[in-house]
Amino acid sequence: MPTHGVPTSNDPPAAPDGALTAGAVAAEPRGSLTTLVLLVLGVFSYLTMEMMVAPIVPFVQQELGITPSQSAWMLTGLLVVGAVCLPLATRYADIADKKKVFLVVLGLSGIGAAIAALATTAPLLIAGQMLQGVGVAVVPIAIGIMRDSQPLSRARTANTIFVVSGGLGAAVAYVAVGPIVTHLHYSYIYWFPTIVIAAVVLVGLRALPSCPPVAGGTVDWTGAVLLGAALVALLLGLTFPTSLGWGSPLVLGLLVLTIALLAVFAVVERRHPSPLVDLRGLAEREVLGVMSINTAHSIATFVMYVILPTLALLPVAIGYGMGGDASTAGLVLLPYALLVVVAGPTAQRLEPLLGRRGTMILGAVLIVAAGLVLLGIGSAPWTPYLCSALMGLGLGIGFTQSLNTIVRVVPAERVASASGAVYVVRSVGGVLGGQIAGAILSAGLTAAGAPSWGAILANVLLIVALGVVSIGLSYLLASRRSTATAAAVLTPAQA
Structure with a gap:
């Protein structure tokens, strides 16, 4: 397969006689368990909070008096914002300090959760949920930090731990939602993970390693706008059929717009010296x-x-x-x-x-x-x-x-x-x-x-x-x- 000027593997190159080069050995980072713990706590707290949203929808509907279509945006809004922001956040992490991007993204998700917890109206709750969606990028950025700061063996182990964190987050969500809503209030679904997020951000400012970019570059804002618009059109086009039907002019128009935007995006990305994707x-x-x-x-x-x-x-x-x-x-x-x-x-x-x-x-x-x-x-x-x-x-x-x-x-x-x-x-x-x-x-x-x-x-x-x-x-x-x-x-x- 063509490599287009970049290596297709993270494995260090072999010397002509099959032995390792000295540079490959020297480049191996030593890493820190503190880094792993902080990243896992950040990922786990966000994923747990995300998985708890769906079970509390009926309680939110009852307390705030919102319609099913409004409450559906608690999930859809989070998904749309996450899908749009994720390519931009991860690309920025590739060309900037991953530590700073991780803490900003995680912090914004915590702020969104706090807004949702304090919300007394449907629009404010949905706005908080949408801001929370920015946090979808924490996992891939955490993977990037591990790859930069840890030995490859530990970085791959961290991938396993991140997947396990998702499973544990889902398990905690399925088991804990009932008791929390019954004995406390649905807002605690947001508050408990937000406390952990705040702690990770504060400790991470000092404890997480700086991960400067391997190579320079710029953010492809044109590509970001095109891809964001295409994803919004696509996800809305896949959401509206529930109420409007697949044959609706709006649904068909959104899907056609998606194809057009993706085609333009592909042309722009192939010509850009530092593409978003x-x-x-x-x-x-x-x-x-x-x-x-x-x-x-x-x-x-x-x-x-x-x-x-x-x-x-x-x-x-x-x-x-x-x-x-x-x-x-x-x-x-x-x-x-x-x-x-x-x-x-x-x-x-x-x-x-x-x-x-x-x-x-x-x-x-x-x-x-x-x-x-x-x-x-x-x-x-x-x-x-x-x-x-x-x-x-x-x-x-x-x-x-x-x-x-x-x-x-x-x-x-x-x-x-x-x-x-x-x-x-x-x-x-x-x-x-x-x-x-x-x-x-x-x-x-x-x-x-x-x-x-x-x-x-x-x-x-x-x-x-x-x-x-x-x-x-x-x-x-x-x-x-x-x-x-x-x-x-x-x-x-x-x-």
């Missing part, structure tokens, strides 16, 4: 594979988010329901969150054995299995819990391997923005998955108003199909032999 780098085989797989995985994730709580609430008498209540709808997703925690370390250990490709295929196979087990729900009402667990394991392995692949194959000065691109495609895929699942269920309602088995089956088969597609896309990643060859030129600290 390295399109040539994203077109490299393994990076393209990671982006494509994460799109499929995020669609599958949000299809699961829609159908598992739906199955939990349907009556047993219907033949494919669990007969549960709101608590059941949350608990059915708990195995997913817990298995994501297990999946991170699992992927870390599997890559040396299976290679990048084999590890990613394993994750995809587990997603296929997760869909297939739901076919037996009529005779085994517990199968949604097994589906949730298998999805958590498969998606967690896939996401951990994705981040490890980015750290391994992308030049160091582009790690933050490339990791950010993974999160952008996951946001877009998530919105698309939720809309598709919802549309399928809405189209298949029975006379009693419940989703038909045909609608449930279509969503189940969609998860299976996305898993199969992910297996095929995994062949874009390096094989076990290729991975072993690359590992042969690592320092002992990196191996």
